[in-house]
Amino acid sequence: DSGELKRMRFMLNKGLRPVEAAKLLEKTPPRERQILWNLVSKENEGKVLQHLGDDVQADIVSRMDASELLAATEGLDSDDMADMMQQMPERLMREVLRIMDKQNRKRVEKLLSYPEDTAGGLMNTDTVTIRPDITVETVLRYLRRHTDVPQDTDSLFVVSRKDSFIGVLPLTRLLTSDPQVMVREIMRTEQAAIPATLPDQEVARLFEDEDLVSAPVVDESGKLLGRITIDDVVDVIREDADHSLMSMAGLDEDEDTFAPVLRTTRRRAVWLGINLITAFIASAVIGLFEGTLEQVVALAVLMPIVASMGGIAGSQTLTLVIRGQALGHIERGNIGWLFNRELIAGALNGTLWALVVAAVAVVWFGDTTVGIVIALAIVINLLAGAMAGTLLPMALKSAGIDPALAGSVLLTTITDVVGFFAFLGLATLFFG
């Protein structure tokens, strides 16, 4: 009813802040989401859009035309506008650029010229710049004439007449300095500016290591282009960490939790298809030993244990190595030590659990040979899991393939094949 709609309209535009309205949209299924979106007032559209996840944002944007989009994004920072445009279909993006006023177009095109996952793609152009040869008092007077300093400004950037970056003047230092002192004497120069081409993960690491709130971005010639602020870096950190988790299940970190059923089905189908190939390879290995299986049916009962133990142990190693790569812990110099440790841990745990499984198998089937065979196969498979878990992500990374995405499928293929082959192969030797 219309009372309910009125209430929702009030809530979306007045009751909630834009970031909260965006959250509400994100946790609403698609049909209701579209209804809610239609209730967002024109002047709030841009602010709400900006806070949506990539997947949801692209969805809503794809249903707007260029002039609607331009109107919605009018009041946004140029970097947020550029981010949003990167989610648009090529044709829509061109159209929006075409109808934009010239000054804005130039600014946005400049930002669009840097890939989304670099410092240039992260930066905004809201910098407050000063010259080195003025006094603190002059700076204070200058700032007092500004009514509005951009959000997250914790320092002013000192630039030359030609806009070359020279240094940083933290507000805290500005406030604690003698008014007669020159900027040149109190500015900080030890922290280098960030090149626009630096990958965003390295930007994030820099912010974390140095506890930065904002940092200047420069081009190859040292000219100040803009600044990166901690709020955008936090998004990179969050997405970066989400990436490994989601990729290991074949999902995208931008995935809309409430994506429509057909899109969900299509995306999942691909992953299931890839994994089906793995499963068929495993079945083919089992098929090699049909004769042995017919003879000793206990083998069919026990064989999943061997594959599963190898898979679990291998996944632990794989996850640890992928996380270590993301944190920058693992490199050529120390992978050897890690490989050895994983191998020893695999051998020890393999032996321990092989004995347990063997004991159970002997009691269950009253057959010592089955116990010996499964014990050996488990040790072999845990060693295979340890080796694959360490070497696969290293090899994939060198080959430029995302270890989080391809690692788990390949690992399972290896531990399934080795597990079934070792178990049924040894059984064929012992029983044949």
Next chain:
Amino acid sequence: DSGELKRMRFMLNKGLRPVEAAKLLEKTPPRERQILWNLVSKENEGKVLQHLGDDVQADIVSRMDASELLAATEGLDSDDMADMMQQMPERLMREVLRIMDKQNRKRVEKLLSYPEDTAGGLMNTDTVTIRPDITVETVLRYLRRHTDVPQDTDSLFVVSRKDSFIGVLPLTRLLTSDPQVMVREIMRTEQAAIPATLPDQEVARLFEDEDLVSAPVVDESGKLLGRITIDDVVDVIREDADHSLMSMAGLDEDEDTFAPVLRTTRRRAVWLGINLITAFIASAVIGLFEGTLEQVVALAVLMPIVASMGGIAGSQTLTLVIRGQALGHIERGNIGWLFNRELIAGALNGTLWALVVAAVAVVWFGDTTVGIVIALAIVINLLAGAMAGTLLPMALKSAGIDPALAGSVLLTTITDVVGFFAFLGLATLFFG
């Protein structure tokens, strides 16, 4: 040789900043790590320790005695000191507190009284406070007398005579205001202070939503206790996201990548043991159908496909729901829609891949019944995976159990049991 040692000593104490020295220690295997640690000079020990991951830190700290520790941590902020003490064995912590000077002890004990994963555990006590009834000019004069304002200070806190929190004065607003204006007139009061008992994940969400750099922390009576800064929040976000990834493989997010082999083996053994129970349950299910397996050996060859497809599909749903829970997207009101979508996606993908697998099975074994049986079993198991993947994390969370830790084991148990039971059970009906 001693030239090499000298070079390393120089690098650890002069060449690298403490955060870099800490990274170097983190990516060094245990024995070499201890050698490097011994080269860190007394005055740098505290600063390096503070930047180490929990696991590595606890390791090094456990080898120091109370007076060494006190000396090492002398120059640290009280919150970093409290964090470190939380990693110590109870006895060592008491000993350090005993020999600490009275003022420091009081401060640290206060911080220790809040659990590590709350706002109180995150905060530090480095606040700059002012009264509401003074002018901007007075504030500026007062700050100029301070030579050192704490790092990450982006705002001053306005408090009453009794230290009750009243509002926040951002430095940017201070700098752009008329010197004659009273603090009361320009301070911001719309952002509420954070209660000391707020869980750290909610603190992180607040910082992300509001793009905060620092925020005041108060006790139940509204008294200002300290402040939380973005650098500590970034650690929470990183750990929070790492937590799901690592837990799903049965690992701890604080896990030292280069933990010694025995510790690694012991921790992994537990996880393998738990998963072994799952594997045995699956085997027991297969064991129920020994007769059928003896009759039709093709079933043994194909059965891992059914279990694996259900497991993969279920893991995708599980990961999506766990991520959605962490982002605060999933709640009672929308879980019903999600459950239905997963069920439909499962049915569609189940049907698609069931047909593919059935076709392959019929061609491979020349037996239509095997094809029908496996197709039905795959559809059933993908539905089971979708249901378990949605409902398990919800149920676990309500029960106060971490879904990321327990979810994947339980899910695999369900998809294995349902997969084998459906496939072999149907086969028994059709062939029996």
